[in-house]
Amino acid sequence: MSERIRDFLRRRDDDGPCVVVDLDIVRDNYETFAKALPDTSVYYAVKANPAPEILSLLESLGSSFDCASVGEIEMVLATGASADRISYGNTIKKERDIAKAHAYGVRLFAVDCPEEVEKIARAAPGSRVFCRVLCDGAGAEWPLSRKFGCDPAMAPDVLEHAHRLGLQAYGVSFHVGSQQANLQAWDFALAMAAGVFQEMAVRGIDLKMVNMGGGFPTRYLKDVPGVPSYGAAIFGSLTKHFGNRLPATIIEPGRGMVGNAGLIEAEVVLISKKSEQDEVRWVYLDIGKFHGLAETMDEAIRYPIRTEKDGAETVPCVLAGPTCDSVDVLYEKTPYPLPVSLSIGDKVLIEATGAYTTTYSSVGFNGFAPLASYVI
């Protein structure tokens, strides 16, 4: 935990759980990405954490932005960033939202099917489009579903369709899966992207750009390769598959940019057992799945948790949230070891919670307020 966050929390007198994001760490993360992949443009995935202070910092550092909606585009424009630093990266867009984005000056759009190409041709004529291609996500902690992207064999038809409708068939995108620790995953995806470039060249259309998406991991409890390792591996794969005709490249870090910059402070509401013989304790916090920790779903992400009693003997605990909803349980299949001396009223610190916490929070399930957020 950063000293700045520690100081902030010591002085805070608000009640209830909150997340605190340290901008110094976001800045370090941006610079690490920029240095590891110096010829690649960074498009921050706004959905990971759209706090205005984070967007403004990244704007001042020269970042571009990957937006999922007109709402996110407006948040980015509010920082003063020009629209040419925005990619409308959602493959699922209403035609009237495309028109709004176009009116704002956005000229770069994701597609994965001819139907979406047609909307863009009508609502944002002349724009650049890149086609998202399915990627199997092997090695990712959260392999993606088939929701985004088309079969690689279909991509040239989608892009040629765009070209014929007066759009600029600009490139290819993929996503190797969230929290991807397998450096080879980018190699497979880049080989596939190079194949689409070659097929398009045969059709007389020169693609210019590869959007390599996100997937850069944040360190939770397990070690992950550092960004420089990713940079070296990706650069190696690019030269291997594209030779000396390297395309322009984009990355879209979200979790990798803000995950480790944030920390949640929560409180122990109750510690109990279900029967006198139970060996497992139930520890209930004032935050759960519905107020910021949605990514514990299926126990996918196991956050590091610090307490004031660390160092004491631990006991296995089922960790749960405060709502009257039986699915609001964070860790049960694999109980979480917590200090035996942990007490009701103690604070706990949940680390690496800068990404996908504030925005996943419900508006007020069970009458509890959304997760409070501070950016320092």
Next chain:
Amino acid sequence: MSERIRDFLRRRDDDGPCVVVDLDIVRDNYETFAKALPDTSVYYAVKANPAPEILSLLESLGSSFDCASVGEIEMVLATGASADRISYGNTIKKERDIAKAHAYGVRLFAVDCPEEVEKIARAAPGSRVFCRVLCDGAGAEWPLSRKFGCDPAMAPDVLEHAHRLGLQAYGVSFHVGSQQANLQAWDFALAMAAGVFQEMAVRGIDLKMVNMGGGFPTRYLKDVPGVPSYGAAIFGSLTKHFGNRLPATIIEPGRGMVGNAGLIEAEVVLISKKSEQDEVRWVYLDIGKFHGLAETMDEAIRYPIRTEKDGAETVPCVLAGPTCDSVDVLYEKTPYPLPVSLSIGDKVLIEATGAYTTTYSSVGFNGFAPLASYVI
């Protein structure tokens, strides 16, 4: 769909998805519960849908309220209901929230362990407490986890502890599991409750109340038993297990009170295929898991969906939401049959969505606004 909702939607000119709740249906549901179980008090589970219009209607009909937090207690008090119509039914409460509730006049609290009893004895002295007991939920569509309640063998100790600390050991509660279609489930639970009453009588403490919780189903695609069948079965079990010393009883319908009163109108954003050979279409709506349809998680609830093209030939569709999140897919394991003529821009109506939609909605994931709600 009610004629009132149809009229409202015809006149609406707002953009984006919304849920519309028909108060006439809520009124019918309340009256059906009251008639099916005339000697039982209805405590509406506020978490299912805390819209002020719904709370005010139920207040005027004489309902009481099951609240999960101080926030919900304040919403109920805002209708003018007196605090003696409120049960603080969450077994997980901060001591300072218990004190706030007590200051508001709330005198009925749920517990499931000695630690919670001690908080209530300190912060709400003299109050009534009921002990929630674990119930296996067999037959429920969503059996509950072990999050709430203690082993039945532990309940007498919890209640005796309350008695010794100056609280009124008032009764027992259970929850048979959400969307419970097995009428026998209440019989098992009531037998268990009667056992706790007997053990407490041996200890010289007379319990007064059984809180039978919720679990009353709403009709989605499958038929479910009607509320009168539940009423008859529950009354039969009560007399079977308690003889002529019937306890006071409470039910806490949430989904059963408002589920079928609401309807979501959404729009088809995109229809596409992942490859030219695919037999399954992908249909993307402007609402998904993060903006109201969280209960499609694991495809648990299969909502009835109406379109303007109903009656036409259907094709299997994967149904997904609009966000850049690969888990935002509603139905994939079991594709949803939708009309082959369904088009981008068409409206779809998602029925039985009055419960657990507005409050599960995220604050703004991907920059999309929370689910808009209208109560008519």
